[in-house]
Amino acid sequence: MGAQLAQNDAARVHLLIGHTHSDHIQGLPFFIPALPEGSHVAIYGPAGVDRSFRRAVTGQMDYAYFPVPITSVAAHLDIQELGEEEFALGSSVTVQTQYLNHTAPCLGYRIEAGGAVLVYATDHEPNAETLWRADRGPRDYTPEAMLHAADARHAQFLHGADLVIHDSQYLAAEYAQKIRWGHSTIEYAVDVAIAASAKRLVLFHHDPWRMDVAVDRLLSEATARAAAAGSSLEVLAAAEGMQLQLAEHGPSSTTERGPQSPRLATRPRILLVEDDDAVAETLNAVLEDDGYEIRRAKDGLQAIGVITEVPFDLVILDLEMPVMNGYEVCRTLRSDKRWATLPILVLSVHTHPQDILAGFEAGVSDYMIKPFSEAQLRARARSWLTRTGR
Numbered sequence: 001m002g003a004q005l006a007q008n009d010a011a012r013v014h015l016l017i018g019h020t021h022s023d024h025i026q027g028l029p030f031f032i033p034a035l036p037e038g039s040h041v042a043i044y045g046p047a048g049v050d051r052s053f054r055r056a057v058t059g060q061m062d063y064a065y066f067p068v069p070i071t072s073v074a075a076h077l078d079i080q081e082l083g084e085e086e087f088a089l090g091s092s093v094t095v096q097t098q099y100l101n102h103t104a105p106c107l108g109y110r111i112e113a114g115g116a117v118l119v120y121a122t123d124h125e126p127n128a129e130t131l132w133r134a135d136r137g138p139r140d141y142t143p144e145a146m147l148h149a150a151d152a153r154h155a156q157f158l159h160g161a162d163l164v165i166h167d168s169q170y171l172a173a174e175y176a177q178k179i180r181w182g183h184s185t186i187e188y189a190v191d192v193a194i195a196a197s198a199k200r201l202v203l204f205h206h207d208p209w210r211m212d213v214a215v216d217r218l219l220s221e222a223t224a225r226a227a228a229a230g231s232s233l234e235v236l237a238a239a240e241g242m243q244l245q246l247a248e249h250g251p252s253s254t255t256e257r258g259p260q261s262p263r264l265a266t267r268p269r270i271l272l273v274e275d276d277d278a279v280a281e282t283l284n285a286v287l288e289d290d291g292y293e294i295r296r297a298k299d300g301l302q303a304i305g306v307i308t309e310v311p312f313d314l315v316i317l318d319l320e321m322p323v324m325n326g327y328e329v330c331r332t333l334r335s336d337k338r339w340a341t342l343p344i345l346v347l348s349v350h351t352h353p354q355d356i357l358a359g360f361e362a363g364v365s366d367y368m369i370k371p372f373s374e375a376q377l378r379a380r381a382r383s384w385l386t387r388t389g390r
Contacts (some may be wrong), residue, residue, distance in 0.1 A: 003034040010038035014089050017045035019106035020044040020056035020123060029061050029068065041265035044082050044095075046105040047262050049290050049382050058333040082107060083262025083386040092252040095259075098157045099383040101150065102182040103375035105370020110157060119158050119198075122167035122205045125182045125376075127151050128367070130353050131191060133381035141194045141229060146365060147353050149360050151192070158196035162246050163239070166193065168203040171218070180373035186222050194231045201226075215239075262386040268313040270381070272296045273303040273329065274347075275321045279370075283316065283347075284375050287381060300324025304332055308340065314384050319348045319359070327362045333361035343384040347372055 005011045012034035018024055028034070034041045045053045057079060058070040070077075078101075084107075086096045094111040099126055108121040128148040136145040143152035157166050169183035183205060193201040203222060204217055219237040225235040234289060270292050274280040284294050295310065297303035301324045307315070315333075321327035326346060333339040345366045346359050359367050 002027075002030070002034075004131075006032035006036075010036055011041070013039070013041045015041065015043045016095070016109045016111075017043060017057070017118070018100070018108070018120065019046055019051075019088075019102060019104050020048060020053065021029050021104060021123075022060070025057055025060060029066055033077045034073055034077065037074040040078070041075050042078040042080060044080045044259060046097075046099075046107045047081045047083060047382070047386060048105060049378050080259050081261045082259055084383075085260055085262075085336045086089060086255055087257050089260040092254060094252075094254045096157075098153075099152075099378065101385075102379060103180075103373060104182075105379050105382050106182075108154075108157060110161070112252075114248025114252055116246040116248055117161045117163075118246060119161040119164045121154070121158065121164065122184075123182050124154070124167045124184055125180070126184060126188050127154075128353075128356055129179070129351065130356075131188060133354055133357065139230065141191065141231070143188075143195050146195070147356055150279045150366060155192050155195040158192060158198055161196065161198045163200045163202065164193050164196070164198045165202045165204050167205045168218075168222075169205050169207050171221075174207075180376055182224075184377065186218055187225065189233065190222050190225045190233070191229075193233055194226060194229055198233060200234045200236065200244075202236045202238050202244075206238070209230045254303060264385055265313055267291060268291050268385045269293045269295065269311070270316060271303065271306060271312045273300065273315060273317045273321070273326070274300055275318065276291060279318075279347075283377075286378060287316075290378060290382070292381075292385075300326065302327040303329055307333070312342065314381060315344045316381070317344055317346050319346060319350060319355075319365070326364075327358060330359070330362040330364055343383060343387070345380060347377075 033039050040255055046144050047053060048056050056383050061070045082097055084097055084099060093113045094135045097107045100108050106123055124339045127150040130147050131151060133145055138385045143155040144150040166189040167184040168186045168189040170178055170185045172185045172187045175185045218329050222235045226235055270287060272280055272283050275298050280296055288294050297306050299321045317326045330344055343365045347368050347370055349370045351369050353368050
């Protein structure tokens with residue numbers, strides 16, 4: 001892409017980066033349009049946990065890693081940190097962002113121009129091992145039939161897109177060994193695209209060990225899955241050099257607002273509600289390193305008392321506790337308008353769909369399974385805190 005854009009002497013480029021893992025940013029030092037004087041390159045990406053987006057992007061050009069420092073780049077670089085928001089690029093393009101479920105803060109992008117909608121949603125992992133509710137009808141592919149609220153929200157983010165580029169690294173049979181690695185299955189990508197009424201789906205983020213023949217086989221299986229669901233979804237597999245053109249089919253509808261850096265409290269305050277000392281110590285160590293103020297309650301009743309006295313930005317809650325369990329804590333908090341929107345992230349050993357559904361019915365904001373990925377927990381906590389900060 002850089003080579004094509006560099007055919008002009010100077011370029012005006014907007015780069016939307018999902019997250020700052022090295023395989024997603026290592027092309028930037030070699031991005032030709034950023035080299036000539038007169039070019040303007042705007043780079044957008046999510047706020048990090050242990051460092052800013054600017055530091056993560058430019059740090060790969062430190063002397064230890066690269067011979068040319070960022071200060072030697074002749075083009076004007078505008079590095080913009082994002083949270084969940086909607087903003088305009090110029091007068092005809094609207095960009096909406098939403099957090100994905102990965103092992104680092106990661107954003108998906110919904111881009112609209114001339115009525116055409118493109119969604120880029122990688123890297124992303126299902127929020128629950130079971131996508132659909134037990135009482136779902138056999139042909140019900142609506143977001144409301146999904147078990148986990150975050151998967152339903154993800155499908156709504158994709159809704160009506162002309163083209164969805166989606167993470168699809170694994171088959172369902174492979175996923176059992178890859179849980180909490182931050183990537184989706186082919187089956188999940190197809191089902192979510194159908195639920196979103198998307199027109200075309202591009203399978204992306206192929207497993208690096210998968211050869212072309214295997215990718216073709218996966219494409220065939222994905223196409224068959226969509227057909228079996230009675231869907232008209234067209235499925236493609238991303239390939240080197242592939243170019244797709246989206247036709248405009250409506251007026252542009254843009255916001256006048258530019259991108260805004262996400263806001264966090266000076267030192268966000270998190271309440272850990274956990275009766276197991278070992279788990280509480282692990283959580284405290286993981287989250288305290290990220291600069292949060294951590295308080296702990298050992299049971300639900302104590303948690304209600306602490307929340308009444310001190311304001312919190314996020315509650316991380318166990319379900320099985322003495323005196324008052326997590327479901328009761330949620331119902332108590334949601335019954336009071338002071339805490340109606342307080343983010344409550346559940347960490348539980350209960351994996352049964354009915355337990356997860358009961359959690360959302362009680363008012364939890366998010367539900368994660370123990371044992372949890374520390375990296376995903378850090379990313380999920382940060383995503384909730386930046387949403388709260390807005």
